[in-house]
Amino acid sequence: MILCASIRYLCDVGVRLAEIDDSDTLGRSLASAYEANPLVRWMLSEDLSMNRLVGLFTSLVSLGVRDGVVYCSEGGDGASIWFPPTGSDREEVDVTRSTSDWTSSRRGAALGVLAAARPAVPHYYLDAVGVVPGRRRRGVASALLAPVLGGCDRDRVPAYLENSDPANAAFYGALGFVEVERLRMPEGAPVIVGMWREPR
Numbered sequence: 001m002i003l004c005a006s007i008r009y010l011c012d013v014g015v016r017l018a019e020i021d022d023s024d025t026l027g028r029s030l031a032s033a034y035e036a037n038p039l040v041r042w043m044l045s046e047d048l049s050m051n052r053l054v055g056l057f058t059s060l061v062s063l064g065v066r067d068g069v070v071y072c073s074e075g076g077d078g079a080s081i082w083f084p085p086t087g088s089d090r091e092e093v094d095v096t097r098s099t100s101d102w103t104s105s106r107r108g109a110a111l112g113v114l115a116a117a118r119p120a121v122p123h124y125y126l127d128a129v130g131v132v133p134g135r136r137r138r139g140v141a142s143a144l145l146a147p148v149l150g151g152c153d154r155d156r157v158p159a160y161l162e163n164s165d166p167a168n169a170a171f172y173g174a175l176g177f178v179e180v181e182r183l184r185m186p187e188g189a190p191v192i193v194g195m196w197r198e199p200r
Helices: 020-034 038-043 050-067 105-117 140-155 166-174
Strands: 006-009 013-017 069-073 078-083 124-131 159-163 178-182 193-197
Touching: 013 140, 020 050, 020 069, 020 078, 020 124, 038 105, 050 069, 050 078, 050 124, 069 140, 078 140, 124 140, 140 159, 159 166
Parallel strands: 124 159
Antiparallel strands: 006 013, 013 069, 069 078, 078 124, 159 193, 178 193
C-alpha cells in the first residue's frame, strides 16, 4: 500500500502520517477521546486517571508508528492507529506485551477475547481512532480513516475493527463496515461488536 505523507480530506481536514515524536501529543489526544469509552472505563475501573490513560495511549501510538500506520490531524487533536496484514501474529505486537504495568486482569481478559475473535483472513486492523471532544463532528475522524480505507479499496484488502461504543455504529456503517459478530466478553463488560469492511 502506498502511503502519502500529507493530504487534505473531508471538510478541509488535513491529515498526515505520524512520527515517533508525535507520540506524547497524540497519546494525550487519544486519552481525552477515550476517557468516556465504555470498554476503557470497564477495563481500567480500578484506576481511570488521565495520567494512566495518557501513558497507555502514548505507548499505543509509539507501537503503531513502529509496527503499523498512524495518521494524525495537522493540529494533533486526533489520530487513527492501524496494523497492516503482515501475516504475523497480532499478539506479537500487542501493546500489553510492552506495557505490562498498564495491564489489569480485566484489561488482559478483554484484550484476549478481542484477539481471539479477530478474523484469520488478511486485513487492515483499526486498533484505535479518536478525536478530542471539542473537535468532533467536523469530519476529523473520517479524514483520519480515509487514507487507509482508500488504500484498502485500491489494493482490494478488507478492514476490521471492534466497535466498543454503540454511538459509533452508524459512523462506521457509513464507511462500509458491517456487524459480523457480537463478541463474548467477560461478565460485566460492555457489548463489543466486530465489524468487517470489504473493499469498495
